[in-house]
Amino acid sequence: MKVNYIKELTAFKEWMSFHEISPNAALLWHTLMVLNNTARWMETFNAPNSIIENLSGLSSQRIESRKILMENELISYVPGEKGKAATYQMKSLVSLF
Template structure:
């Protein structure tokens, strides 16, 4: 995966498919976390880790994750 291409595509998509700040922040954290193991097609990470890295409460995290899913940014 090309990290820069993904970032550019993400920001281009935001122009027509905007996200809340929490969802955008979570997307960046997910990209960072998946970069460490070398871009796995699927990966798991604890909610507590994502909340800490994104500085989100668990309820805000759940809303942000649902938004990313609903808008097609993640599956």
């Protein structure tokens, strides 16, 4: 998947002009973008809650704001199982703007 990180950040800022989400959800989106960048823009990537918490400063309860991101179709999320981290997929916003 070819992703232009700067264009995605700009598109998210524009998207935020028309949609209201919590600051925690916005921070989580940015954190997941950083992790996806680290994963070299894989279609899906795994991210343990502990890593998300360390990078974002969000508590495990605040990470639940991922529901807001899913409801707004900004990410796909599959919960992890014992010994395996959750799987995420970032949805591109570039084509919307």
